[in-house]
Amino acid sequence: MTVVIGAFAVAGCALAGCGGDTSGNGGASGDGDSAEHSDQRYPDVAEVEIESGAGDTHDLTVTISSPYDTPQRYADGWRVMGPDGTVYGEHELAHDHQNEQPFTRTQSGVEIPEDVDEVEVEGRDSEHGYGGDTETVEVP
Numbered sequence: 001m002t003v004v005i006g007a008f009a010v011a012g013c014a015l016a017g018c019g020g021d022t023s024g025n026g027g028a029s030g031d032g033d034s035a036e037h038s039d040q041r042y043p044d045v046a047e048v049e050i051e052s053g054a055g056d057t058h059d060l061t062v063t064i065s066s067p068y069d070t071p072q073r074y075a076d077g078w079r080v081m082g083p084d085g086t087v088y089g090e091h092e093l094a095h096d097h098q099n100e101q102p103f104t105r106t107q108s109g110v111e112i113p114e115d116v117d118e119v120e121v122e123g124r125d126s127e128h129g130y131g132g133d134t135e136t137v138e139v140p
Contacts, residue, residue, distance in 0.1 A: 040066075040067065040068055040132075041125060041128045041131060041132070042066075042123060042124075042125045042128060042130070042131035042132030043064050043065065043066035043075035043123035043124070043125055043132050044064070044065045044066070044123065044132045044133035045062060045063070045064055045078065045121050045122065045123050045132070045133060045134050045135045046063045046064065046065045046102050046133075046135070047062075047063040047104075047135065048060060048061070048062050048063070048121045048135040048137045049061040049137075050119070050137050050138075050139060050140060051140065052140045053108070053109060055111075056111050056112055056113060056114055057108075057109045057110060057111055057112075058109075058110050058111075058112050058139065058140075059106060059107070059108045059109070059110070060080065060089075060106065060107045060110060060121065061104060061105075061106050062078055062091070062104065062105060062106070062107065062121055063102050063103070063104040064078065064097075064102060064103060064104075064105075064123050065101060065102035066097070066101070066102075066123070066125070067101055069096040069097050069098040069101065070096055070098055071095075071096050071098075073096075073125070073126055073127045074093075074095070074096035074097065074098070074125075074126050075093060075096075075097065075123055075124065075125060075126075076092065076093050076094075076124055076125065076126040077090060077091050077092045077093050077123070077124040078090070078091050078107075078121055078122060078123045078124060079091075079121070079122055079124065079130065080107070080110050080112075080119050080120075080121055081119060081120050081121075081122065082112070082113075082116050082119055082120075083116070083117075083118060083120075088110055088111060088112050088116075088119065089107060089110035089111070091105070091107040093105065112139055116139055117138060117139055118136055118137060118138050118139060119136070119137060119139060120134050120135070120136045120137075121134060121135050121136075121137070122134045
């Protein structure tokens with residue numbers, strides 16, 4: 001069973017390649033001009049899909065948008081957290097995705113206890129750490 005939760009307007013806009021997010025939680029607004037994105041401190045999680053794996057493990061497909069991605073500064077990962085702040089998994093990205101925005105990657109085998117109903121996914125910036133728009137998804 002796959003659960004897809006996301007801000008469809010934001011994800012749709014991101015997939016279409018239009019301007020940044022205007023939520024005020026770290027996203028920049030504008031028409032994609034790099035000068036306008038210079039104030040964005042964190043990548044935004046645009047969409048998350050989660051599938052049940054074996055036992056208490058789950059596989060996540062995460063779409064991240066970080067319009068400032070360059071070899072010097074980029075979205076370098078994300079974490080999966082429970083409602084109480086417990087971190088169940090972290091995923092590291094080894095390079096920028098400047099020519100692939102937004103980009104989608106998978107994380108397999110995240111152990112999430114059976115009694116946890118939802119998790120939040122938060123992106124990480126190579127310079128500023130964790131922050132930006134997050135996505136909360138129900139655990140199947």
